[in-house]
Amino acid sequence: MRGFLASSIGVTCAAALALPLTLPSSGARAVTPATQSPAQRSAESVPGSTQSLPLISFGSDRSQGGGASREQGLHQREVKPFSLVGVIWDNPDDELNGSVQVRTRASGTGTWTAWQPVETHNHEHAADPDAEERASGRIRGSTAPLWVGDSDGVEIRVRGEAAEQRSDPALHRGEAAQHSGDAVEHRASAGSPAAAGQALPAGLRLELVDPGAEPPPQGSRPKGAPEALTAETAAASAVNADLAPLGADAIPPLSKKKTESDLIAARGGPEEAAGKARPYVGPRPRIITRKGWGANEKLREKKFAYTRTVKAAFVHHSASGNNYRCSQAGSVLRSIYRYHVKSSGWRDFGYNFAVDKCGNIYEGRAGGVAKPVLGAHTLGFNTNSTGIAVLGSFGYSNPPAAAVNAIARLTAWKLGLYGANPRGSTYLRSGGGNLYTKGKNVRLHVISGHRDGFATECPGIRLYKKLGKARSTSARLQGR
Structure with missing residues (x-):
């Protein structure tokens, strides 16, 4: 050991x-x-692809000043095939406080799904604040990914939520630190405009991911052929x-x-x-x-x-x-x-x-x-x-x-x-x-x-x- x-x-x-x-x-x-x-070190084809589509404003909330949009999205559109969706934004320290809903069209059928929610809080699945990975400069804010299956059409709407409408996620936990006896000591501050409910995070984009084809199963190569x-x-x-x-x-x-x-x-x-x-x-x-x-x-x-x-x-x-x-x-x-x-x-x-x-x-x-x-x-x-x-x-x-x-x-x-x-x-x-x-x-x-x-x-x-x-x-x- x-x-x-x-x-x-x-x-x-x-x-x-x-x-x-x-x-x-x-x-x-x-x-x-x-x-x-x-031959064994030869290049492999790169499977899969990502379509990244900027969201457009569906209006503005003048009460917040500056015409900041509280609702963005995309109307129904045909796109290249994909199977998973998510939303990203520029600053990983901003939170998307609100709701994200998507509808997708199954490939080749013309049939649209009902609206499906996308989990908006994904930043807690991430590298630690002081980790080298976090400091790379490449990290973006993101929702959880949603698997929708083989699709070729999409519609999305993202709606901001006022601060007083939001609940503390810890209230959903009930069991917070029950086994340790430690009280909840710290809550993330709502310092950014997004956290204050003033606007959605900047740079919202819809990510449509195609996973690529399944790899050939092991043993499917001709006998004696190197992998x-x-x-x-x-x-x-x-x-x-x-x-x-x-x-x-x-x-x-x-x-x-x-x-x-x-x-x-x-x-x-x-x-x-x-x-x-x-x-x-x-x-x-x-x-x-x-x-x-x-x-x-x-x-x-x-x-x-x-x-x-x-x-x-x-x-x-x-x-x-x-x-x-x-x-x-x-x-x-x-x-x-x-x-x-x-x-x-x-x-x-x-x-x-x-x-x-x-x-x-x-x-x-x-x-x-x-x-x-x-x-x-x-x-x-x-x-x-x-x-x-x-x-x-x-x-x-x-x-x-x-x-x-x-x-x-x-x-x-x-x-x-x-x-x-x-x-x-x-x-x-x-x-x-x-x-x-x-x-x-x-x-x-x-x-x-x-x-x-x-x-x-x-x-x-x-x-x-x-x-x-x-x-x-x-x-x-x-x-x-």
């Missing part, structure tokens, strides 16, 4: 140098990008090379016994090797890799960023809606990934892992599934934590049992690698947010909901209420 942790403690390293010192598993073969043939991987794809795969062969579509599951023995071997030492100290770790679940869901590795930043350890897991919902089939999960992930990077300006996919409604587990942000990869999932608490997003919206819909079970299986393994008890609590230092001041040492569940660290409705009250079951199942899988 010492070598495993030493490879990723507090560093940001070039992809070509980020070869893992992780847990060995049977059948895995460590291959570096340098060992590939020129062509770009250097970026090879690097993203190489950090998992001790868990699966280079270019694998999935990291295979391991039994609990094999997972334990691999962890003992990684830790070293005569007592552990003799089997005198068995670790509390769950069996490694099957994890679909970034290559498996078709991530275009040319979109993200080349470097990987790591934190020191993993003390907690934050559970989220993607707020992208439940209207997808599990066979479409790769398309949903590619769309969210493109939206996070190209539209919102993040360095990579925000979450460390994703789970679909059928319980499939996916690798999220690049850097290695067993490593403490620094994500952008819980504003203020990305350091020493991992983020898991269930694809869907669970404010009014119950999460499928398969998804809750997947959270338990994933956390039993991932937290077990770092000695964390899923039933326990831990302390994380706040990097700043609307619930805890910067520098506050906060006691949190080892498996927490997003709302435990930030005043937000995420992961939806229906999913949040299932976290107790996830904790107990995860602990049982660890052998506790």
